[in-house]
Amino acid sequence: MNKKREGKTTSKIFDDHDHGICFDDAIEQIENYFLKKNLQFTPLRRKVFEILIKDHKPLGAYEILEALGRDGFSSSPPIAYRVLDFLMKHGFVHKIQGLNAFIACSNPNHSHSPAFVICRKCEKVAEVDERKSGISFASPNIENFEVEKTTVEMTGVCTTCSSAAIM
């Protein structure tokens, strides 16, 4: 078991929403995308995505593997990593580098350079839009360098956590 991840609280930037709709929408979007691109949305891939979007929580590969095992799938490491790589390649999953964890994308519609806000107390993670994030990618290209991928992660404490307890 992983000792680090036990998220439990909520903050304003982690928007409340009707998760039934959210979940169904996400599944529908990925289904449509896979259909359009002639990719297979296999039971395994569907299950991994469902595990991740179930409660918007970043999960480690081995946590995903446990969940897969509980649902009757193989739970050897390459299974999870391969599916995660695939889903990441198509923008439906992102890796949170600071947590060695994976999270379902919150806006798979548009191509994006996601930024993440991570509460180090509750470990909730929000994927924020570049504009909302306070970070602007003024120029995607550094001089003499072609940027292909950006990683932006902001770690701190959300209001709920900072007001809830003595630091």
Place this chain on the structure above:
Amino acid sequence: MNKKREGKTTSKIFDDHDHGICFDDAIEQIENYFLKKNLQFTPLRRKVFEILIKDHKPLGAYEILEALGRDGFSSSPPIAYRVLDFLMKHGFVHKIQGLNAFIACSNPNHSHSPAFVICRKCEKVAEVDERKSGISFASPNIENFEVEKTTVEMTGVCTTCSSAAIM
């Protein structure tokens, strides 16, 4: 041995410079800082910093350990991780999350939220100033969230690598 890191080429954003001076300056700066803060710049800490600043290359903890071993220090993992944590805490070393590697800071003078440019071919890494990076932290605070630390890493291909070979 680590198979991933074998950097060898050079790009414009990775500025050429008199590394003898650079090295000596860096050592002097860290010495002064430690003196001022009443911290111990022990042989071990000095050696780790020297290993890292030696050629401005990100090194994995186990590469650092090998180097320590070669220089007569203990090379069990906690040795490296402890010293690295200490040097990071004081801003003289940064971790490159995308590489699980550590690099000596390029501007330890001012407190900074470093951004890194990483060539995925030669694996050279440049620590760039926020302003030069094309990324601006317009507002360090997200609504309802206190940002304590930001991770910004831009991965791509440097001019030298992209012009050097067929992709």
Place this chain on the structure above:
DNA sequence: TCATAACATGTTATAACATAACACCTACTT
């Protein structure tokens, strides 16, 4: 329809990265 290529999943083993827990030593404090 049969070969074949490409994709998908499964398995074993191992590599790579990181920390826990405890021991020992030194320097400083009271």
Place this chain on the structure above:
DNA sequence: AAGTAGGTGTTATGTTATAACATGTTATGA
């Protein structure tokens, strides 16, 4: 002297990720 804090060393283990190979499954297209 006894106590405290900091630094280093050691053993063991925990956590994250990939290599290599086997098997099954799904297009494709002679």
